[in-house]
Amino acid sequence: MRARSFFAVFLLLAGALAARPVRADSPPDSSFVRERHRRPVFQIDQRFSIINGKVAGINGLRGGIEWRGRWRAGLGFYRLSGGLRTRQALPEGLPPGTRDEIRFRYVAGYGEYVFIGNRRWELSAPLQVGAGFYYTRFFLPDGNTERSSRRVIYLVEPSVAAHYRIFRWVGIGVGTGYRQVFASGQQPKDQISGYIFFARAKLFLGDLYKVVRGRERLLDRDWVVEEDFRSEK
Template sequence: MKVLLGSSLLWVLWAGGAGPAAAETPPDTSRVRQSHRRVVFQFDQRYSLLNGGIVGINGLKAGIEWRGRLRTGLGIYLLSDGVPTDVALPSYLPPGTRDELRFRYVAAYGEYVVVGTPRWELSTPTQLGIGRYYARYEKPDGQVERTPKQLIYILEPSVAGHVRIFRWVGLGAGGGYRQMLFQDNALESELNGPIFFGRVKLFLGDLYKIVRGRQRLFSQQGL
């Protein structure tokens, strides 16, 4: 009987001590999930390799993030540099005329976060846009002519990622391809090409929480 009671007491003590530890499971950091929606803004600068030249495109995106998994919204983009073309000049223009394309567009975007942790994220942004483009011709005497603006339709699938150095700042990069849809003009195909980008990302929401909570700015806490 004493042996039985002793064995039972040892089993109870072991179960009581091991129970809470067994019940505690490490948090799943393979995916970041938010319990609510939030508004997101992003200054989106990207580059394209077109006809042997690197062309910059500046944009601003605003949208909604759904539970840290899906982001949807709208963006507006302006071409910061002219795109050199390989298309033959119209016959009425004199030799030595410089030609380039310019365009701007608005786009609806969707971005799915494939894997996200407090430290890093990998996502698949895709944009579907509509805009206008025109050709600009600068003659040798300095006179400039522009063609009438025409509609363009754009599809831009890409892959993007970032890693946080601290909670409020990180480095990001990505790449993809810009494809003009429903092409009926040789000039439109001049705008097709790979896109790539690298950026410093500021997470203003986390920065606000750090400042408000008087936490250390250069800390790895939360990562």
């Protein structure tokens, strides 16, 4: 029920914002500045999720292309950080005192649409669809390790996000959403599906290149005011 409720709210929000009527004689929206060219974007995408009743970290990196300041698409790689115990019973044959931990990794393609914002801040709706594998690693009392067979999983992650651009070439962001996991065979007994929360450090590689080449100042905080003012002329 929680997953279906989140999907319903997400679709209603996306439909309402995307279907806003635009009059032909209306002036351009000065609250958002469109970029003429495509540019590469790189993100450190640290995610958190409640799995088996505990908060777990999911480390991620993703890169893609942004165009017209509104659309983004690319590819991300994610892995669950260690230390999270599984809910499954220990397989027969393992000695008492064996410790087990969940492991999963996945690759996700993403698309993102920016609803509102300007050069400094924005509100967007990212959607990720991915596939990966899930298994359990066992730490035996004698120091050896074993793992279970891998199971293929598929993921869908709708979310909402906001970010603030500190300088021309770097920004920070936060967001929340829901991860729905599907399996090709037996469903995992561990609670992998659930709400997600994430924090991002975002690099604008094209603008960073200009800084490296000496065309722009590294810590210039006045560029937004100047460029937004010029864009309204």
